[in-house]
Amino acid sequence: MKVAVCYEPKKPLVIEERPVPEIGEEEVLIKVHYCGVCHSDLHIVDGDWADWVSYPTIPGHEVVGIAVKVGSKVKNVKEGDPVGVPWLYSSCEVCDYCVEGEEPLCPNHEITGITKQGGYAEYMVAHGRFVAKIPEKLDLAYAAPLFCAGLTVYSALRHMEVKPDDLVAVQGVGGLGHLAIQYAKAMGAKVVAISHSSNKKETALSLGADYFIDTSTSDPAEELKKLGGADIIISTVFDSKAIQPLISGLAPKGRLCVVGAASEPLLVSPFELLAKRLVITGSAIGGRKLLRETLEFSADLGIKPLVEIFPFEQVNEVLDRLRKGNINLRAVLKMV
Ligand SMILES: [Zn+2]
Numbered sequence: 001m002k003v004a005v006c007y008e009p010k011k012p013l014v015i016e017e018r019p020v021p022e023i024g025e026e027e028v029l030i031k032v033h034y035c036g037v038c039h040s041d042l043h044i045v046d047g048d049w050a051d052w053v054s055y056p057t058i059p060g061h062e063v064v065g066i067a068v069k070v071g072s073k074v075k076n077v078k079e080g081d082p083v084g085v086p087w088l089y090s091s092c093e094v095c096d097y098c099v100e101g102e103e104p105l106c107p108n109h110e111i112t113g114i115t116k117q118g119g120y121a122e123y124m125v126a127h128g129r130f131v132a133k134i135p136e137k138l139d140l141a142y143a144a145p146l147f148c149a150g151l152t153v154y155s156a157l158r159h160m161e162v163k164p165d166d167l168v169a170v171q172g173v174g175g176l177g178h179l180a181i182q183y184a185k186a187m188g189a190k191v192v193a194i195s196h197s198s199n200k201k202e203t204a205l206s207l208g209a210d211y212f213i214d215t216s217t218s219d220p221a222e223e224l225k226k227l228g229g230a231d232i233i234i235s236t237v238f239d240s241k242a243i244q245p246l247i248s249g250l251a252p253k254g255r256l257c258v259v260g261a262a263s264e265p266l267l268v269s270p271f272e273l274l275a276k277r278l279v280i281t282g283s284a285i286g287g288r289k290l291l292r293e294t295l296e297f298s299a300d301l302g303i304k305p306l307v308e309i310f311p312f313e314q315v316n317e318v319l320d321r322l323r324k325g326n327i328n329l330r331a332v333l334k335m336v
């Protein structure tokens with residue numbers, strides 16, 4: 001089988017042949033059909049997380065395909081089922097976080113594409129209890145980005161307990177943001193899309209945003225205040241300095257949830273926090289229950305990511321385009 005290996009950071013991935021792996025009795029062999037390309041893959045390939053990623057590694061954690069071999073102890077999927085694998089490859093299943101369905105918080109979890117082989121490959125071995133069945137209504141190419149981008153923003157919105165008529169602002173109209181707009185709208189919220197690119201306006205409105213704020217020409221906090229203040233802000237951007245000006249646009253008791261993995265500190269005024277009883281929090285990916293919900297919710301409400309599909313062989317070119325911000329919302333590699 002063909003795989004794309006990251007031997008060392010800042011070098012192109014090497015496409016090479018490897019034997020198709022054997023599976024254990026609790027594992028599933030997936031013939032990968034599509035794998036989404038996430039910003040986290042770029043962090044791995046560019047060495048931004050070099051202290052916890054051990055190289056060589058095969059990235060890819062938006063993996064979808066068909067279960068072609070199923071271990072004897074796997075009960076939730078059978079051969080021929082369309083299945084997918086997210087960032088969370090597996091977890092201990094017995095700690096308090098796992099028991100309450102918060103597997104991403106488990107201190108002993110494995111990560112697809114980092115501690116386990118990912119989906120930039122023709123075949124992948126997955127943990128039987130952690131693969132998700134893909135609802136029939138979802139096309140596999142469009143299901144792939146739901147396994148990280150979709151799950152991440154759906155989970156954040158669920159943790160924020162969006163209520164109908166909440167004013168939900170989504171910062172960033174990219175791979176994550178364009179799905180957050182659709183989910184927030186489907187949950188009954190009034191949605192404000194916030195971007196520094198005026199050319200994202202049309203996309204944002206066509207996906208269901210009620211308002212668009214262009215931060216290159218207006219003050220986002222002032223614009224949010226004119227709308228009564230945001231009850232919830234989901235920020236998908238990677239720049240703390242771009243997040244900070246939004247905080248003043250929160251309504252009293254408003255909540256900001258960051259899902260972009262920015263590493264710079266976020267400066268917050270304690271006075272503003274206490275005066276408006278604001279909450280600032282973050283959220284990353286989601287556990288198995290939220291992944292099932294993400295897939296079902298997307299299938300039932302017809303929510304689809306906007307994708308650009310590329311042949312697997314173009315993986316390095318795709319990563320380079322992502323690095324330059326030159327991908328229209330979500331890139332997906334086609335493996336077969
Ligand atoms: Zn991801």
Ligand SMILES: [Zn+2]
Pocket residue numbers: 091092093094095096097098103106107108
């Ligand atoms: Zn655990």
